Structures are given as structure tokens and as C-alpha cells.
Amino acid sequence: MADDHNLTRAEARGVRHARELETHLNWLETFSGTALGVLAVASGIYTYLGVSSLLDENGAMSVFAAIAYSVAVSVGIFVFWSYLMRLFPAVRTARARAGLLGAMGLGSLAIIAMSSWLNAAALAGSAAVEQHLAETVQDYQSALERAHEIALSGQALERDVARVRQSFEDLSEQEAAGSLSGLAGRGAVFRVLRQKSAELTALESQIKAQTPLVENAFTEGNTILSRMRALTVEPGPVEARSVEFSEAAVRLQGLITQLRQLSVAQLVERAAQDLSASVVLPELDGRTEETRSDQAATITSVLNVLASRAATLEKAAQNVASQQAPSEVTYTPISSADAVILYARNFVPSWAGAIAIDLLPAVLVFILAITHAAIRQGREGASIEDTLTLAELRAAVNAIRDVEGALGHPDAAKQTTDDSAPHASDKVSELKGKSA
Numbered sequence: 001m002a003d004d005h006n007l008t009r010a011e012a013r014g015v016r017h018a019r020e021l022e023t024h025l026n027w028l029e030t031f032s033g034t035a036l037g038v039l040a041v042a043s044g045i046y047t048y049l050g051v052s053s054l055l056d057e058n059g060a061m062s063v064f065a066a067i068a069y070s071v072a073v074s075v076g077i078f079v080f081w082s083y084l085m086r087l088f089p090a091v092r093t094a095r096a097r098a099g100l101l102g103a104m105g106l107g108s109l110a111i112i113a114m115s116s117w118l119n120a121a122a123l124a125g126s127a128a129v130e131q132h133l134a135e136t137v138q139d140y141q142s143a144l145e146r147a148h149e150i151a152l153s154g155q156a157l158e159r160d161v162a163r164v165r166q167s168f169e170d171l172s173e174q175e176a177a178g179s180l181s182g183l184a185g186r187g188a189v190f191r192v193l194r195q196k197s198a199e200l201t202a203l204e205s206q207i208k209a210q211t212p213l214v215e216n217a218f219t220e221g222n223t224i225l226s227r228m229r230a231l232t233v234e235p236g237p238v239e240a241r242s243v244e245f246s247e248a249a250v251r252l253q254g255l256i257t258q259l260r261q262l263s264v265a266q267l268v269e270r271a272a273q274d275l276s277a278s279v280v281l282p283e284l285d286g287r288t289e290e291t292r293s294d295q296a297a298t299i300t301s302v303l304n305v306l307a308s309r310a311a312t313l314e315k316a317a318q319n320v321a322s323q324q325a326p327s328e329v330t331y332t333p334i335s336s337a338d339a340v341i342l343y344a345r346n347f348v349p350s351w352a353g354a355i356a357i358d359l360l361p362a363v364l365v366f367i368l369a370i371t372h373a374a375i376r377q378g379r380e381g382a383s384i385e386d387t388l389t390l391a392e393l394r395a396a397v398n399a400i401r402d403v404e405g406a407l408g409h410p411d412a413a414k415q416t417t418d419d420s421a422p423h424a425s426d427k428v429s430e431l432k433g434k435s436a
Contacts, residue, residue: 018375025371036081036361043115043357044074050118053125053336073115080107081361088365089372097369104362111358118337119354124347125336126238131343132334133232133245139329140252141225146326147259148218153320154263155214158207160316161268164309165200168193171305196306203271207264214262221255224248242333249331256326265320272314 048070055062084107088100121128172193228248231241334342344351 018377021371021375025368025375032085032364033082036085036364037078039357039360040074040078040081043077043119044070046119046122046354046357047073047115049122050120050125050337053121077111077115077358077361080111081365084365085361085368089368092376104365108359108362112355116351116355116358117341119357120344120347120351121335121337121340123354124340124350127350128339128343128347129238129242129334129336130232131346132339133228133238133242135343136245136249136329136331137225137228137232139327140228140249140256140331143256143326143329144218144221144225144252144259146324147256148214148221150265150320150323150325151214151218151259151263153323154265154268155207155211157264157268157313157317157320158204160313161200161204161207161271164313165197165204167309168197168200168306172197199271199274203268206267210262210264214259217255217259217262221252221259224252224255228252238336246331246333253329256329260325263320265317269314269317269321272310272317 048066051066051069052062055066084100084104088097088104091097091100172190176190228245231245231248234241340347340350
């Protein structure tokens, strides 16, 4: 029977390996709980900072609520991972491990939902809000430049108006010299041409008067944009800078609207339509019927030219008016937590750190599971007496002695001790031999 319990060399090495791993685990367990507690407390601190950024009030109740939430998160993380570090390495069936893995997955998602995103807000909240400010500045700059471009296109219609106006002035000069109707002087045809020339001169003056308004609005808008860019990188709390940024955004939005209203495209379009539609025909002043007939024919030709020039001017104004208007930009202040989620792609390292501090114990769980599996594998094929250490054997002998003494059989206890002594010596010799 004794030969049945003798270990092979491979089994003896497995037992020694298992004992070595157990020694390491016993040493690691002396500070594993403390380390897990430190991780949980650290996560709770960052969770408190994240929650504080979401609360509008700064009173005692808000502080207490933030502390309560962060403490709950710390306790939850500590308990959750303590359960898994104890239970997952101990289970042996595939079904039990799959169940605990599912529970670990659900718990990890819950931890990310209640803690990790707030940790990320604490780590990168200010930078995310600054990113939001920078993105808004770019949107406002694009809108301002687009509005200015459309306004300048409208101002460029001044050249088209001047060209049409000059053509009518030239025709009126030709009529005064008698080159059109054959009647020199300032008759009916001359007055029609001068009438339209005066209308275009007034329109040209109106367009020209808006040029400095457009430039002033664009210059002021760029000044505001410069201040907004400075606010995105200035030191200090981002909340205070966001307030000033919001005020600047309101002023800039007003300037963009003003630039859109300064565009004269619609004004020129209406003026072009009225150019041929509203013609006050003077009374023909020729002395003879033939002269009046020549004046009527000349006026008809002038009206045809007028309609053609008006159509050209209207088309040019429509091309300006049909340009794509600048997009509507509205600055919306957001919290640091919302900013971290909105610009998550720009803060991957912060998100990774925030999640890692909560889910790092999962690595410890797998390490413990692998180590316990190795210990069980090393002890396969060995009976309980073969795995006893010298300290365990001495403890067993002392326990037997104490039990026998408590039962009132001192002779039996002495006999047990005497009988156990040689066996203990044999066991010590066996352990020494295995160690060798």
C-alpha cells in the first residue's frame, strides 16, 4: 500500500511547483487588497471631480451629493473586483467560468457607465471644452468669410451698374448731337436717356456708400475672432472664459447678419426690373409729324436697348443672390463631461487612462485564474499526505495531541505522539529526499 502513494519524479516536481506558486500567492495577497482599494479610491476621486463639473450649484448639498456618488463608485468597484478575484480562480467548470465572464462583462460596462466617462471628464474636461471653443471659432470664421465674400460680390455689381449708366449717358450725348433721332438738342429721347442714367447714378451711389460699412463690419468681426481665439488658449478656469466667449459669439453673429443684409444683390435685381418697367415717356416735341415719328422710333429703340441692359444687370444680380449663404452658427455652451463625449476621438489617451484605472483589476483576475489552474495541475495525481509540508505535518501531530488530551486520554495521547514520532521522522526524511 505504501508503494501506491509513492510519487513519480514528474509528480514530485509538479507538487514542488504548486507549493512555490502558493508561496508567491500568499505573499501577493498581503497587499492585493490594499492595491485594489487604492485603485478604487483613485477612481472615486476622479469621479467626484467629474460629477462636480456637472452640478450647477456649489452649495453644501451639491458637494455632499458628489461625495456620496464617488464613495458609492469606489465601494462598488472594490466589492465587484474582490468578488471576481476570489471566485473566478476557484471555479473549475467551463459553464461556471462562462457565467462569471458574462458577469464580469456586464459589471465592466456598468463601471464605464457610472465612472469611466466621469474620470475622462476630470482628466480632459477642460481640454475638451477648449476644443469645443476652437471648433466654434473655425465655424464662425468660415461664416464670416463667406458673408464677406457674398457682400463683396454684391459690391462688385457697382461696376455693372456704372457700365450701364455710362452707356445711357453716351447715348444721351449722341442724341444731343443729333446722332440718334437726327434732331440735335435735348428733346424727348434725350430726357428718357437722362432719366435712366439718373436712376442708375443713384443706385451706384447707394452701392458705393455701403462699401465702407462692409469693410468695417468685416474688420470688427476679425477683431472679435482674434479675441475668441485667445480665449481658447488663455490660462485660467475654462468656465469663466466660456462666458466671455459666449458674449463675443453673440456680437460676431450680429456682424455676420449685418454683412448678409449689406449685400446689394437683391437691391440691384429690383432696380434692374424697374429700369425697363417704369419708364416715363415724355411728350414728343417734334414740330412736324415726321419728326415726331422719328422720335417715337428712336424711343422704341432706346427702350429695347434699355430692356436688354436691364436683363443683363438683373442676371448678374441673380448670380450673386443665388450664392450659397453662410451656414448658421450658434455657440452652445457645454459641460466638460459632454465635451469629452462629443470630442472623444481627440482624447483617446484620456479615455484609455480613465477606463484602465477601473478595469485594470480584470488583468489581476485572469492572472490569478491562470496561477490557480497551474497549482491544480501540479497537484494532480498526488494524495493529500504527499502534499503536506513539514509545518503542516507538525501542526497535524499537535492537533491530534490536543484532541486526545481534551478527551481525557493522556495515555492514548502519549501513545499517539510516540507512534507519530517515527512516522514524522519518516515523513521528514521523505521530504528531504524529494527536495534533493
